[in-house]
């Protein structure tokens with residue numbers, strides 16, 4: 001029955017689209033970009049299995065149209081006018097100079113409703129309050145001490161035994177899955193001081209990461225569909241909305257499970273296990289009293305789920321694309337290894353070339369491929385484009401990393417050297433040219449933590465192992481708000497006996 005309703009719905013949407021296509025082809029080009037191209041990009045967003053890479057096409061289109069495309073023609077489909085931009089001056093204007101005119105908006109809040117009411121979905125006064133609270137612990141020195149300890153502990157006692165096991169048995173493992181589990185354990189330990197131990201040689205199923213991935217896919221499809229259409233899907237309980245419902249239940253179940261196990265440990269006085277001699281960030285920083293007294297159970301759930309989402313999905317995605325890119329560039333791998341041998345895998349600040357290789361990964365494969373804002377009042381952008389209130393301004397982060405106007409003719413090449421100055425330091429690039437961590441007042445609060453986790457994990461693996469990516473493994477991105485690999489990253493791990 002489900003599939004019958006779904007087929008009818010798909011057929012009616014297709015008929016509707018075909019009619020609109022005919023009208024499209026009859027119309028003029030948009031900002032110098034032929035309609036046919038815009039159309040292909042739109043279709044590939046809707047039907048990700050078509051053999052076209054939406055993000056590459058977006059970069060191509062933006063390059064041809066000098067960095068900004070006003071897509072009036074799609075308001076019939078999405079219900080909102082869309083302006084797509086990769087122009088750093090516009091990015092600065094929207095994310096910083098005229099910040100108060102560009103909130104995330106109520107639709108965004110609905111798209112990511114599974115995260116609950118948190119910093120990610122809040123705007124204006126509510127956002128200011130949430131940001132102050134979260135910032136007070138992410139900038140606390142005890143937060144840095146605690147997270148550094150947790151990260152190294154999880155790498156030594158969680159990741160290394162799994163890699164040793166896989167190497168000994170010559171197993172083919174999914175690196176994306178391993179990184180998701182590693183960062184998930186770290187995120188749980190950081191937030192509540194409890195280790196769910198998803199990472200282990202049993203290669204246990206990790207329902208939480210799968211649920212988060214499904215939720216991200218559903219959010220992306222809501223972003224592309226007319227409001228009423230995804231709501232209809234939700235009401236009928238079909239497609240991505242059906243998956244989201246299950247994902248939501250799983251997230252709540254795992255959350256409840258982890259909290260009650262943590263409470264059991266605390267009652268037995270067992271929460272000082274495995275080098276984790278603290279109770280999680282809220283307690284460590286002394287922020288917990290205010291937080292806990294004000295927080296309801298839902299508040300706690302929303303904050304923890306959002307923190308895990310911010311930490312896990314982003315960082316594990318970068319690590320996956322990093323190992324894929326490094327495997328394709330053996331000379332880069334050799335330089336990283338050389339640098340680690342000259343220093344020490346634990347001296348992360350000295351690993352400049354590794355840092356540059358991670359920046360290069362973030363440029364080409366940013367975990368958040370787009371940033372979305374809604375204009376409250378009409379405005380004129382630095383590029384000269386005039387927009388009405390309620391226009392959806394989409395910053396094409398992924399496309400920005402692949403534009404000759406920003407990075408030069410070699411923009412498609414993986415070249416960590418571009419990030420290193422003549423003095424051997426990391427080049428400072430404006431966040432408005434490279435908004436992988438966003439920019440302005442809403443800039444990511446976890447950039448340092450993310451680099452620490454990524455550098456510690458990458459240095460440990462490259463120092464101790466050779467990673468052999470499965471030949472012809474398809475490295476395609478998922479159609480999602482996070483740039484996961486659609487088929488994971490299958491590899492064999494060979495111990496170097498160091």
Ligand code: HEM
Nearest residue numbers: 119310311314315318368436437438442444445446449450
């Ligand atoms: C490579 C890893 C990461 C990347 C690329 C990244 C990227 C981003 C981006 C693009 C945003 C802005 C989202 C938007 O405005 O729609 C953001 C926000 C945020 N990130 Fe990260 N992030 C990473 C890791 C982390 C980690 C580890 C944490 C944990 C503390 C974190 C905490 C946050 C928070 C709290 C916000 C919300 C800020 C606000 O809305 O005021 N992020 N991040």
